[in-house]
Amino acid sequence: MSRFARIGALTAAAALATAPLTLAPVAARAQAAADAVPAPAPALPLKHAPQPTTAAITAADLMTRLYIFADDSMMGREAGTLGNVKGTDYIASEVRRFGLKPAGENGTYFQTLPFKTRSIDPTSAIALGGTGAPARLVAGTDWAAASNKSVSLHDMPVVYGGTLGDSASMIAADQTAGKLVVFRFGNPRAASVLRRGFGALYPKAAAVAIFGEVLDQNRVVSRFARPQQFVDDPSKSTGQPDGPTTLIVTATAAGQMFTAPLEGLAPGTPGRPATLDLKLSIVPVPFPARNVVAILPGRDPALAGEYVAIGGHNDHIGMTARAVDHDSIRIFNHLVRPEGAEDQGKEATPEQQARVNAMLADYRKAHPGSMRADSISNGADDDGSGSVSVLEVAEKFASLKGDARPRRSILFVWHVGEEKGLLGSEYYTD
Numbered sequence: 001m002s003r004f005a006r007i008g009a010l011t012a013a014a015a016l017a018t019a020p021l022t023l024a025p026v027a028a029r030a031q032a033a034a035d036a037v038p039a040p041a042p043a044l045p046l047k048h049a050p051q052p053t054t055a056a057i058t059a060a061d062l063m064t065r066l067y068i069f070a071d072d073s074m075m076g077r078e079a080g081t082l083g084n085v086k087g088t089d090y091i092a093s094e095v096r097r098f099g100l101k102p103a104g105e106n107g108t109y110f111q112t113l114p115f116k117t118r119s120i121d122p123t124s125a126i127a128l129g130g131t132g133a134p135a136r137l138v139a140g141t142d143w144a145a146a147s148n149k150s151v152s153l154h155d156m157p158v159v160y161g162g163t164l165g166d167s168a169s170m171i172a173a174d175q176t177a178g179k180l181v182v183f184r185f186g187n188p189r190a191a192s193v194l195r196r197g198f199g200a201l202y203p204k205a206a207a208v209a210i211f212g213e214v215l216d217q218n219r220v221v222s223r224f225a226r227p228q229q230f231v232d233d234p235s236k237s238t239g240q241p242d243g244p245t246t247l248i249v250t251a252t253a254a255g256q257m258f259t260a261p262l263e264g265l266a267p268g269t270p271g272r273p274a275t276l277d278l279k280l281s282i283v284p285v286p287f288p289a290r291n292v293v294a295i296l297p298g299r300d301p302a303l304a305g306e307y308v309a310i311g312g313h314n315d316h317i318g319m320t321a322r323a324v325d326h327d328s329i330r331i332f333n334h335l336v337r338p339e340g341a342e343d344q345g346k347e348a349t350p351e352q353q354a355r356v357n358a359m360l361a362d363y364r365k366a367h368p369g370s371m372r373a374d375s376i377s378n379g380a381d382d383d384g385s386g387s388v389s390v391l392e393v394a395e396k397f398a399s400l401k402g403d404a405r406p407r408r409s410i411l412f413v414w415h416v417g418e419e420k421g422l423l424g425s426e427y428y429t430d
Contacts, residue, residue, distance in 0.1 A: 055399035065388035070380035078318025080285030098398035100294035115289035119227040121279035130272035142253035144224035156180040158271030177204040185212030199243025209247040211254035292414040300407035307411040312386030313418035316379025323373035
C-alpha cells in the first residue's frame with residue numbers, strides 16, 4: 001500500500017475536544033433548553049445475558065451476538081490489540097461450531113497480517129538556517145512525517161511549490177532537484193495529488209512539505225505524529241525508489257521557512273535552507289492482527305469452484321487516551337454533525353458552540369449525577385452490526401441440507417484493519 005494512501009483524506013475528522021462551558025445569551029439559552037437532547041429511552045439494556053442462537057436469522061440472535069462482540073471487554077477491537085484478538089477468537093469459535101471449512105493459514109480460520117507500528121522518534125527535528133535567527137522545528141508539534149523510512153537530509157534548498165492540485169501554480173519538476181518543496185494544501189483536487197504521491201510528480205525532490213489552514217483546523221500534524229500502523233508486505237515493494245519524503249507542517253512552521261510572508265508568495269520563491277533529521281522506530285504490533293476466513297463448500301461439483309463472498313470488518317478504533325463525557329459528544333454531534341460521517345471534521349461555529357454549551361448545561365441540570373465518562377469506542381454499528389450479521393448468515397447457510405444447500409461455495413471473510421485504511425481487505429485480496 002502506498003504510504004501516501006494514508007494522507008489521501010487529510011481533511012478527515014479529528015478527535016473531539018470538549019470545549020469549556022461558557023454562558024450563552026438568555027435567548028440562546030432559552031432556545032437551547034427547548035432543543036435540549038433528552039435522555040435516551042431505556043429501550044435496550046446496558047448489559048444483556050447471551051442466549052443460545054438458532055439456525056434462523058432473528059433479532060434475538062443478532063442482539064446476543066452484538067452484545068458479546070461490542071462489549072466493553074473487547075476494548076474497542078482495535079487492530080493489533082488484545083481486544084481484537086478476543087473479537088476474532090469469538091468469530092472463529094462460532095464458524096467452527098457451524099462446521100464451516102477453515103480457509104486461513106495452516107488449517108486455521110486466521111490470516112495474520114504482518115502488521116507493524118511506525119513512530120517518529122521525539123528527537124527528530126528540522127533545523128532552519130540562512131537569513132534570520134536559526135530555528136528548530138519540533139517533531140509532533142511543528143511537523144510530522146508520512147514516511148516509511150528514516151532520513152537525514154542536510155542543507156536542502158527550500159522552494160515554494162504553489163498550491164496542490166492547481167497545476168497552473170505548481171512548479172515544474174526541473175525546479176525541485178535536491179530541494180525541500182513547500183506546498184499549500186487548499187485546492188479540493190489536492191487529495192488526488194496526495195494519493196498519487198510525489199514520486200512521479202517530483203522524483204528528484206529531496207522532500208516535500210505540505211501546510212494549510214484546513215490541516216491546522218483538523219490537527220493533522222498531531223494525528224500524523226501519533227504512531228501509525230501499516231502492513232509490512234515485502235511483496236508490495238516495486239524495487240523502485242519511494243520518492244521524496246513527505247512532511248506535514250503547521251502554517252506557522254511553513255512561515256518560518258521563508259523570509260517573506262506566505263500570503264502572496266510566488267511559486268518558485270526560495271526559502272531558508274533546511275536540515276531534516278527524521279528517525280523512525282518500526283516494531284511489530286503486540287497482538288496478532290487477523291482476518292477470519294471460512295468457507296461453506298458448494299454442493300454442485302461443477303460450480304463449487306465459484307465463490308459468493310460475504311464479509312464485514314472485525315476491527316474498530318479501540319480506546320481513547322482519556323475518558324470523555326458521553327453526553328457532551330452526543331449533544332455536539334446532534335447539533336454540529338447531524339449527518340454523521342458526511343459531517344466528518346466539521347467544527348462548531350461560535351453560535352453552535354454556544355448552543356452546545358447551553359444544551360449541555362441544561363442537560364446536566366435536568367439529569368444530575370448522570371454524567372457518563374467513557375474511554376471505549378465499542379463499535380456496535382461500525383462494524384459490529386456487520387460482523388454479527390455475517391455470522392447470522394453463515395449459521396443459516398450452514399444449517400441447510402440437501403438441495404437447499406447453495407450450489408456455489410460461499411466465502412465468509414471478516415477483515416481486520418479497515419479503520420487503518422482497508423488494510424485487511426487489501427491484504428486478503430492480494
